Structures are given as C-alpha cells and as structure tokens.
Amino acid sequence: MKFDTTPHNAFEQAIGILANDLKVNNTLTQLYLGGNEISHRGGEALAEALEVNNTLTQLFLGNNKISDRGGEALAKALRVNNTLTQLYLMYNQISDRGGEALAEALKVNNSLTQLYLGGNEISDRGGEALAEALKVNNTLTKLDLGGNKISYKGCEALTQALRVNNTLTQLYLMYN
Known part of the structure; x- marks a missing residue:
C-alpha cells in the first residue's frame, strides 16, 4: 500500500496524526511526503513512528525543511528500525x-540500503563522518551526497572508506 501526498500541501498537524497512525499500521510500505514544507517537528514525529513501525520500507521526505534536528531524530530511529531500506532526505537543510548523526546511525543500522542526502549543506566534516560509517556499514549500496559542500578533504575520506567497504555500489558526489 502507498500513501502519497507529494502533490499536496500537507500541514504539519496532519503529519503528527499520520505519524501516530504509523505506529500501529501494519500494511503501509511506502510513504511519499515530498515538497510539503515539513519542519523538524514533523521529522521528529515521523522518527518516533519509525522506532516502532515494522512495515515501512521506503520513506520519501525530499524537498522539505527537516533540518539537523529532524535529521538527528531520524538517525535515532535508524538505530532501532530494521525494516526501512530507502530514506530520501534530499533538499532538507541538513x-x-x-x-x-546519520553517520553514527549507519554504523549500527542493518537494513538501510539507500540513503539520499543530495542538495543539503553537508561539508567535509559530515562527509568524513559518513566515510567512517562506510568503513563498518555492510548494507548500504547507494549513497547520494551530490549538491552539498564536500570538498577535496571530504572526498578523500570517502575514497579511503571505499577501500574497505564492500557493499556500496553507487556514490553520488556531483555538484559539490
């Protein structure tokens, strides 16, 4: 089952209600909430739901305003969630x-295979943290970091990580 609000302007209050329902829902596998101006509060509510939901495999939150606070909450959820395989956080002011925070979660998460962080504000420090995570993560196959602020230093750290990581097959670094 899919639930798609992408073409609509979902309000923050509705996200809170939806997140509460996700805690008990056992059929929804894909949730598309792109372009709804969801703030960190909505990200935190969805993260809380992810901590207990065991059916959602894809969560699309692209083009919102999740920010670092929402990203940290989602990272906390990824530490315990074992069903989400794809997380889309492009263009979210992260x-x-x-x-x-997401890098730390990747060190222990064993289900996420695709993480999309393109178009955010991640620089070398975040790139280096993600590189360290790639050294121990054995499930991620795709990482999108395009359109961030990663320079030579962060790219070098990611290159070093690729020497020991044997699962990542796609790494996007364009427009940095």
Missing part, C-alpha cells in the same frame, strides 16, 4: 550536525 548540515554537518545532521550528517554526523
């Missing part, structure tokens, strides 16, 4: 703080 910087190094959120990137570092």
